[in-house]
Amino acid sequence: MRPAARIVAAALAAVTLAACSRDDADTSAPEPETTSSAPVVEEKTPFTPKQVEPVLVDQDLNDPAHDPGLNVDWEIMSVNYGNYGGSVIHLLITNRNDVPLPADAFTAPTLAISDYSGNLTQIQRMTEDQYPGLVSALDLPLGPGASTNLAYAFQTSYGALYNAEFKIGNVIFKGSLPRN
Template sequence: MSTQLRIRTVLAMVPAIAVVLTACGGQPENATSEAPTASTSAVEPITATEVLGPVEDPGVGATYHYQGAESGIYGGTTITVAVTNNNDQPLSPDALGEPTLRVDDGSGMKEVDLLDISVPEGQTPLHVPLELPLGVGATTNLKYTFDVSRGELAKAEFTVGNVTYSGNLAI
């Protein structure tokens, strides 16, 4: 068989192969677009005065462990907290909400904004929030960079989920 005849034969088969592959694609009728995630409930806020050590959040079904604060790569201060999913289903990223940080500025507690700057593509991200559901029993470190110096965390309150860490967070 000549090379030209082989090429014509292959080209003639391409539409038929595409039809077969298209018919095989798609989702089964019983497929769902999202896996179920754990439900959350409203609970009284929890204040952790001991910064180190695990703190359970029954409203979210998670345990938090404050990991510390360090100067941010792009400025500000990065707070790291480990989150463990205690539920029987994955934990939705929405379950934790937006973290907040309040510091004592000498005239009372004031809320500090998350640092918001452009990070060059391919570089270390500014924040590492929970972006995908956290598996059952899994633990991950979340990182949030706030527009504040590390020294200002000597008297501060960091809230994630229903838990507020209060005290010297500059550890």
């Protein structure tokens, strides 16, 4: 076919389609009922912590401790010398809730060590700026049933943790934190 014939054929097809569409617009067809086929999603209640008395763990620091206020389990996995000085406490947190645990659900932990007289001294926590690569907080919500590791560095020697109080969430680990 010649190019001119092709152009004429295309123009006729366009006019025919335009005429057909005009006929459809003039006839009024009943509008179909609108129905939604999207599944109904139930919103779960958001996470709400409970005010509870702290749980004291002073016998077996190797076992996980349940935090009833946050409904999570805390487990001290290890305590090590820090690469940049100080000591690092490694924890495993497991969310026992049916909803995600928000990243800001608990405040930063505290550590106090006892001297030979039994007096407690608060130890300063090292920041991510001082300790590059340290994961010391939840950066995203922790899903239902999920677990993750956290690490907190403190400016104290490993040997000073023989009589310490480590508080996180609603749990207090008290005793000798270093482990074999």
